[in-house]
Amino acid sequence: MARTFLGALTVLTVSLSAIGCGNDDRASIPVDEFGRCADFEPLRQVYWGDTHIHTNLSFDANMQGTRTSPEDAYDFARGEAISLQPYNEDGTPTRMAQIDRPLDFAMLSDHAEFLGTLKVCLDPTSASYDTPQCESYRASLEFNADPGAAEGVFITVNVLLSLPPQETRYPALCGPGDAACLEAGLDVWAGVVDAAQSAYDRSDRCQFTTLAGYEWSAGPGSANLHRNIMFKNENVTAVPYNYFDEPYVEGLWDRLREECIDADTGCEVLTIPHNSNLSEGRYFENEMANGDVFTAEYVEARNQMEPIIEIYQHKGASECLPRPGSATADELCGFEIIPFSNLAWTNLERITPPDPKGFLRVAYGEGMKHEASLGTNPFQYGISAATDTHVSASGFVSEDDFKGHGGAGQPNRFLPPPQGFPDIEYLSPGGLTAVWAEENARDAIFSAIRRKETFGTSGPRILVRMFGGWDYPEDLCSAEDLAAQGYEGGVPMGGTLGPQPGPTSPVFVVSAKQDAAGAPLQRIQIVKGWLDGDDYQVKVYNVAGDKNNGATVNLRTCDTQGADSADLCAVWQDPSFDSTQRAYYYARVLENPTCRWTTLQCSQADYNCNEWDFEACKALKMNQESSYTCDCCDPAIGLRPDICDGVSCDDPGALPEIEERCCHQVEPAIQERAWTSPIWYQPPR
Amino acid sequence: MLRPLLHFFLIGGLLFGAKAIYARNRAEGPEIEVRVAADASEAEVDNAVREAILLNEARRYRWDRTDPVVYTHLVRNMRFIEPDSPDDDPTLFQRAVEMNMQAHDPIVRARLLYRAGAALEFVPEDRMPGREELEEHRRAHGDRFEREGRLRFQHVFLSRSKRGESLLSDAREMRQRLSELGDAAPTGLGDPLPGLRSEQFATPSELKDEYGLELAKIVEEAILGAWRGPATSVYGLHFIKVIDVDPPYVPALDVIAAEVRADRLREIRKELREERMAALRQAYRVQIERSP
Numbered sequence: 001m002a003r004t005f006l007g008a009l010t011v012l013t014v015s016l017s018a019i020g021c022g023n024d025d026r027a028s029i030p031v032d033e034f035g036r037c038a039d040f041e042p043l044r045q046v047y048w049g050d051t052h053i054h055t056n057l058s059f060d061a062n063m064q065g066t067r068t069s070p071e072d073a074y075d076f077a078r079g080e081a082i083s084l085q086p087y088n089e090d091g092t093p094t095r096m097a098q099i100d101r102p103l104d105f106a107m108l109s110d111h112a113e114f115l116g117t118l119k120v121c122l123d124p125t126s127a128s129y130d131t132p133q134c135e136s137y138r139a140s141l142e143f144n145a146d147p148g149a150a151e152g153v154f155i156t157v158n159v160l161l162s163l164p165p166q167e168t169r170y171p172a173l174c175g176p177g178d179a180a181c182l183e184a185g186l187d188v189w190a191g192v193v194d195a196a197q198s199a200y201d202r203s204d205r206c207q208f209t210t211l212a213g214y215e216w217s218a219g220p221g222s223a224n225l226h227r228n229i230m231f232k233n234e235n236v237t238a239v240p241y242n243y244f245d246e247p248y249v250e251g252l253w254d255r256l257r258e259e260c261i262d263a264d265t266g267c268e269v270l271t272i273p274h275n276s277n278l279s280e281g282r283y284f285e286n287e288m289a290n291g292d293v294f295t296a297e298y299v300e301a302r303n304q305m306e307p308i309i310e311i312y313q314h315k316g317a318s319e320c321l322p323r324p325g326s327a328t329a330d331e332l333c334g335f336e337i338i339p340f341s342n343l344a345w346t347n348l349e350r351i352t353p354p355d356p357k358g359f360l361r362v363a364y365g366e367g368m369k370h371e372a373s374l375g376t377n378p379f380q381y382g383i384s385a386a387t388d389t390h391v392s393a394s395g396f397v398s399e400d401d402f403k404g405h406g407g408a409g410q411p412n413r414f415l416p417p418p419q420g421f422p423d424i425e426y427l428s429p430g431g432l433t434a435v436w437a438e439e440n441a442r443d444a445i446f447s448a449i450r451r452k453e454t455f456g457t458s459g460p461r462i463l464v465r466m467f468g469g470w471d472y473p474e475d476l477c478s479a480e481d482l483a484a485q486g487y488e489g490g491v492p493m494g495g496t497l498g499p500q501p502g503p504t505s506p507v508f509v510v511s512a513k514q515d516a517a518g519a520p521l522q523r524i525q526i527v528k529g530w531l532d533g534d535d536y537q538v539k540v541y542n543v544a545g546d547k548n549n550g551a552t553v554n555l556r557t558c559d560t561q562g563a564d565s566a567d568l569c570a571v572w573q574d575p576s577f578d579s580t581q582r583a584y585y586y587a588r589v590l591e592n593p594t595c596r597w598t599t600l601q602c603s604q605a606d607y608n609c610n611e612w613d614f615e616a617c618k619a620l621k622m623n624q625e626s627s628y629t630c631d632c633c634d635p636a637i638g639l640r641p642d643i644c645d646g647v648s649c650d651d652p653g654a655l656p657e658i659e660e661r662c663c664h665q666v667e668p669a670i671q672e673r674a675w676t677s678p679i680w681y682q683p684p685r
Numbered sequence: 686m687l688r689p690l691l692h693f694f695l696i697g698g699l700l701f702g703a704k705a706i707y708a709r710n711r712a713e714g715p716e717i718e719v720r721v722a723a724d725a726s727e728a729e730v731d732n733a734v735r736e737a738i739l740l741n742e743a744r745r746y747r748w749d750r751t752d753p754v755v756y757t758h759l760v761r762n763m764r765f766i767e768p769d770s771p772d773d774d775p776t777l778f779q780r781a782v783e784m785n786m787q788a789h790d791p792i793v794r795a796r797l798l799y800r801a802g803a804a805l806e807f808v809p810e811d812r813m814p815g816r817e818e819l820e821e822h823r824r825a826h827g828d829r830f831e832r833e834g835r836l837r838f839q840h841v842f843l844s845r846s847k848r849g850e851s852l853l854s855d856a857r858e859m860r861q862r863l864s865e866l867g868d869a870a871p872t873g874l875g876d877p878l879p880g881l882r883s884e885q886f887a888t889p890s891e892l893k894d895e896y897g898l899e900l901a902k903i904v905e906e907a908i909l910g911a912w913r914g915p916a917t918s919v920y921g922l923h924f925i926k927v928i929d930v931d932p933p934y935v936p937a938l939d940v941i942a943a944e945v946r947a948d949r950l951r952e953i954r955k956e957l958r959e960e961r962m963a964a965l966r967q968a969y970r971v972q973i974e975r976s977p
Contacts, residue, residue: 034940038835038886038931039885039886039887043882045880045882046879071947102894124754124800128751135753135757138754138757139757139761142758143795144792194947195947197943198944198946199944200943200944200945201832201944202936202938202940202941203832203936203941204936204938205832205833205835205888207832207833464879465879474807477877478877480872480875480877482877511877511879512879513878513880513920514919514920516896516897516920518917520919564845564846565846565880566846566919566920566921567842567844567847567878568846569877569918590881592937
């Protein structure tokens with residue numbers, strides 16, 4: 001049975017509104033040679049995916065003991081169990097993982113930098129096989145390798161990604177012209193594309209969509225400037241351009257434009273920034289590769305190449321930084337903030353304050369300022385979230401089964417399996433990207449991402465829909481055809497409202513439902529940011545639900561109690577709209593509080609804080625070991641009011657080390673959430 | 686292209702060739718002795734024999750002397766044993782071989798087994814599956830490529846959060862209204878919910894993920910044309926009328942060629958592994974020694 005064409009006949013039934021300009025291309029989703037999916041829906045439906053997945057092809061995953069392949073990552077996403085490190089000497093795994101619900105789509109994003117190098121070092125027929133670097137690498141993989149030495153090799157390899165752009169280079173083992181690694185990398189990249197082709201369901205059931213991709217891993221000075229490169233289909237660039245090939249993002253975009261977008265090969269591509277929280281504030285700085293400030297051309301290129309950004313993943317959230325007195329922060333900005341400023345400090349677990357300039361909410365304000373002067377907003381990002389798993393566990397976001405990151409953080413490759421937490425306490429299980437698309441096929445998914453009709457969640461499948469317009473009825477939440485009216489009268493999430501057609505303020509409708517397997521919803525918020533002259537301000541409105549709904553969580557048992565809202569909806573009109581001011585509006589949907597993964601593991605573990613010895617635990621950790629007593633009794637986990645109550649964190653560095661840990665606590669109870677792509681308002685020019 | 690061929694000739698070809706050589710003259714096949722525990726099961730014996738043969742093959746091709754991993758490892762061992770030795774690496778390696786270290790070292794053993802295993806699985810060009818073979822594979826193993834059956838159904842939802850305490854009485858009333866609806870669509874009935882459509886096309890497992898088991902069960906029963914329910918979910922109550930059943934099916938090869946090829950290649954590798962191993966096993970004369 002081929003895909004049907006029935007859906008195509010109905011797609012034109014809803015006309016576009018002249019009021020909004022939301023890049024709405026519902027009438028133009030191409031039909032591939034296999035036709036439409038059987039459940040094609042012109043008013044779009046939600047699909048869940050993970051766009052940040054590493055397998056054994058990534059150097060860091062590989063060196064941390066990951067043995068699962070791209071094929072395994074796709075199998076996992078479709079619901080099959082996979083093995084996890086550590087492995088016994090005979091190769092049997094000591095841990096397994098399985099997702100509770102399959103994903104609809106997935107993109108692998110293995111680090112492009114060492115794709116070829118790993119292959120060269122593992123191929124006995126390669127000329128570079130016997131080089132000292134390859135020997136060290138292989139020695140670090142041996143079953144009985146010394147953990148300290150293995151970590152040394154891991155750090156040595158990582159350092160190559162931290163060099164300044166002008167000094168980047170392939171490892172010496174790649175030989176003259178880096179030919180050995182470049183050639184081997186082409187083979188590996190071809191295999192990645194093949195694996196995506198094999199796993200893509202092209203039948204009319206459209207059960208699973210794959211997108212070929214990789215990660216460009218620029219980290220000058222350990223500042224994370226990484227991008228995931230997403231191709232729409234099997235027409236890709238021959239080379240997976242990496243930091244050594246193209247050390248500046250402008251160069252990367254140029255290559256992608258020349259060899260993909262403009263190449264007339266059917267190739268389409270976009271790049272997805274991530275972990276701006278670990279960029280030392282550099283992700284959104286107003287500076288091009290040559291050191292000059294942004295030009296209109298640069299801003300346009302960035303806007304075109306980077307429609308969405310990753311707001312949350314294993315290595316923390318990048319929405320906003322909680323800062324007393326800040327005009328851009330709010331009371332819920334503390335969610336999964338990791339206390340590191342860059343990648344190296346994350347790997348080494350050295351507390352360093354993150355730079356507020358690396359957070360999205362600041363970038364949104366800066367972007368509007370650029371738009372005011374250059375005509376285009378370089379940071380007009382839509383929202384995604386992902387795992388960044390380094391153990392091939394695509395979309396494995398369950399808070400109650402976190403197995404660890406597998407790249408940075410705590411290595412789990414040596415026996416015995418983790419005796420305490422599977423990773424450092426500040427990492428977390430990551431999130432999912434949801435897209436509103438007509439069907440689960442490459443064209444539709446890619447188009448949804450391109451027009452930013454996307455939202456991210458911190459893991460649960462909280463479903464949220466948002467539209468903005470000028471005259472939605474107050475009772476739109478009760479309308480059976482909310483989506484039809486939403487599109488007809490305005491723009492969906494990710495869209496842009498043009499100049500105000502009349503005297504009214506914009507109206508937004510946000511409708512959300514809880515994850516059937518998750519916690520009930522507490523409230524919907526709309527976060528508004530606007531530019532008053534050069535003054536950037538943010539205000540958060542609670543538009544549905546109730547912060548004080550009485551829902552509670554017991555941190556010892558993790559049982560929850562209280563109010564039960566499975567779905568929430570609100571029609572909200574901006575009460576302080578100024579038609580001359582640029583603005584954005586995004587929805588944040590919050591679950592009732594639940595235990596964080598650390599608290600969940602402690603609630604199920606056998607530990608005794610009377611036996612806790614801080615110094616002994618530190619020594620154990622130096623040896624890459626731990627125990628639940630060490631982990632759960634650490635003040636940083638947030639379960640030690642006996643130590644932390646009354647500790648003043650005005651000057652953490654002046655406190656005894658144990659008390660200082662109180663000042664860098666994770667939240668023992670979290671509010672899982674969804675963030676929509678903003679709807680932007682553009683005043684008349 | 687060159688590298689796979691080279692790989693085949695150097696590794697796979699040698700092992701594969703062993704079959705032919707030994708088959709021509711069984712008497713020339715190597716004789717090995719395999720020691721197992723007195724109470725070893727049949728499977729344990731088979732595994733021990735398999736490993737012994739592969740290790741012997743690896744040694745026959747001198748991988749224990751030429752493999753760079755083995756070399757590095759043995760040199761490292763020697764440097765550990767003789768930290769002050771002024772000898773260079775080749776000399777130390779030679780001394781390790783003279784000590785027969787390669788015969789007993791677990792890393793060397795694992796490495797040789799890995800290389801031999803990879804050689805057993807190598808797929809030569811003439812075994813790469815063509816279109817006909819893929820079509821045959823698709824037909825023979827339809828279960829592997831089958832798409833889950835889907836059902837088209839109408840869906841009326843009553844929200845718990847909107848209706849509160851009147852939910853059950855509203856549900857009774859709705860059941861009555863639906864029973865009087867006949868074939869008409871339930872337009873305007875029930876409450877909206879994000880993502881919910883009044884007519885949907887989904888698999889039972891998708892419904893289970895989205896609304897829970899109770900709703901999925903009703904749909905899976907696939908009773909056509911009758912309103913069923915209410916089924917409970919965390920959101921409220923649901924009424925369902927299945928209007929069409931699209932049974933499970935196997936897509937055409939054009940649609941799933943890449944998927945079928947990947948599956949067939951996995952199988953070919955397994956076949957080659959077994960064929961080559963069986964040939965080697967047949968060629969070898971194996972003495973089993975059971976020791977307490």
